Amino acid sequence: MPLDDTRYLKGGPVAARIIAEVRAAADSATAEGFRPKLVSITVGDVAAVDVYVRNQRAKAELGGIDFEERRFPAELTAGELEAAIHGMNADPRVTGIIIQRPVPPHIPIKAIQAAIHPLKDVEGMHPASIGNIVYNELDLAPCTAAASVELLKATGLDLKGLEVVMVGHSEIVGKPIAFLLMSEGATVTVCHHMTRSVAAHARRADALFVAVGKPRLIKADMVKPGAAVIDIGINAETLADGSTRIVGDVDTDSVKEVASWITPVPGGVGPVTVAILLRNTMVALNRQRALYRETYGTSERQFAAE
Numbered sequence: 001m002p003l004d005d006t007r008y009l010k011g012g013p014v015a016a017r018i019i020a021e022v023r024a025a026a027d028s029a030t031a032e033g034f035r036p037k038l039v040s041i042t043v044g045d046v047a048a049v050d051v052y053v054r055n056q057r058a059k060a061e062l063g064g065i066d067f068e069e070r071r072f073p074a075e076l077t078a079g080e081l082e083a084a085i086h087g088m089n090a091d092p093r094v095t096g097i098i099i100q101r102p103v104p105p106h107i108p109i110k111a112i113q114a115a116i117h118p119l120k121d122v123e124g125m126h127p128a129s130i131g132n133i134v135y136n137e138l139d140l141a142p143c144t145a146a147a148s149v150e151l152l153k154a155t156g157l158d159l160k161g162l163e164v165v166m167v168g169h170s171e172i173v174g175k176p177i178a179f180l181l182m183s184e185g186a187t188v189t190v191c192h193h194m195t196r197s198v199a200a201h202a203r204r205a206d207a208l209f210v211a212v213g214k215p216r217l218i219k220a221d222m223v224k225p226g227a228a229v230i231d232i233g234i235n236a237e238t239l240a241d242g243s244t245r246i247v248g249d250v251d252t253d254s255v256k257e258v259a260s261w262i263t264p265v266p267g268g269v270g271p272v273t274v275a276i277l278l279r280n281t282m283v284a285l286n287r288q289r290a291l292y293r294e295t296y297g298t299s300e301r302q303f304a305a306e
């Protein structure tokens, strides 16, 4: 189907709407002396991260949020990284911190995520933050998970009682999606590599989310006619001529003939993920402002913004 087919659930318009809201919120916060600033931490070189960070920088600029990339060599020790994070926690000009994954194997990612101050955790991966979604507090959730749910909502389907299947149960994507959907009233089945028949579950789904990291895992015969398919996978594929292209986890060419909605890759979940990161940056900033008011009894900032 051509890319203007309405069955394509495109991320661009959803992202643009979110970024416009971010821009309005960021401009008024800046005018009131609370300038939002997002710091991205990268350790080592990972191609998938480069695309994400490039888009973060471009969209932060559109959204009126300052952006700084801190890039560290792969040999950085966990202690050095924690020290850098503690410095950012203490710096009032830094209002949001994101650690790009993956980090090299010698760095314990869970401990590093926990080192970010929960008020500056714009990804919602600090244990205190991720716990909130279990308590139905959904305003700051891991970005890709929130983006995927946002795209399902763009179909207009009623999430209450919807049969949803999530393929993949990672901490950063599959599990948070399952919690967000449960909070919205959906009936959620979670599949993983030990699931006896992913196909048998997937075929029952009104909405099928896929975050596995295997190109074309989901074929047309695994999809219920009329379903919404949210393809979260981002996989680099090398073509015969040596060039590379990005494909998702869903065999889009065959599934598009069966599904009523399908997110393209690229152009689906990815752009919305970036927009949600910026929205989360504003949610975090507002929490910091609320604490500031409670502590000092004023919303006037006590130091000059640079």
Ligand SMILES: NC(=O)C1=CN([C@@H]2O[C@H](COP(=O)(O)OP(=O)(O)OC[C@H]3O[C@@H](n4cnc5c(N)ncnc54)[C@H](OP(=O)(O)O)[C@@H]3O)[C@@H](O)[C@H]2O)C=CC1
Binding pocket: 048, 144, 167, 168, 169, 170, 171, 172, 173, 174, 191, 192, 193, 194, 195, 198, 211, 212, 213, 214, 232, 233, 234, 235, 269, 270, 273
């Ligand atoms: N669009 C975006 O913004 C983002 C996209 N991604 C992409 O999403 C994909 C998944 O990422 P992420 O969740 O971090 O990946 P992980 O590798 O952390 O998780 C993959 C999940 O898939 C499960 N799995 C593996 N093989 C199968 C199988 N054959 N059938 C069913 N389940 C299987 C694994 O189960 P088990 O643990 O039991 O082995 C695991 O839960 C990747 O392509 C990644 O690039 C990731 C982050 C952001």
Ligand SMILES: Nc1nc(=O)c2c([nH]1)NC[C@@H]1CN(c3ccc(C(=O)N[C@@H](CCC(=O)O)C(=O)O)cc3)C=[N+]21
Binding pocket: 048, 049, 051, 052, 055, 098, 099, 100, 101, 102, 123, 143, 144, 234, 265, 266, 267, 268, 269, 270, 271, 273, 274
């Ligand atoms: N802590 C952490 N959180 C993440 O969410 C995370 C991460 N680390 N590490 C890397 C992966 C990958 N990821 C992408 C998000 C958006 C695009 C994106 O914007 N993609 C565009 C591509 C556009 C282009 O090619 O320029 C699209 O799909 O249309 C890509 C990749 C987030 N990840």
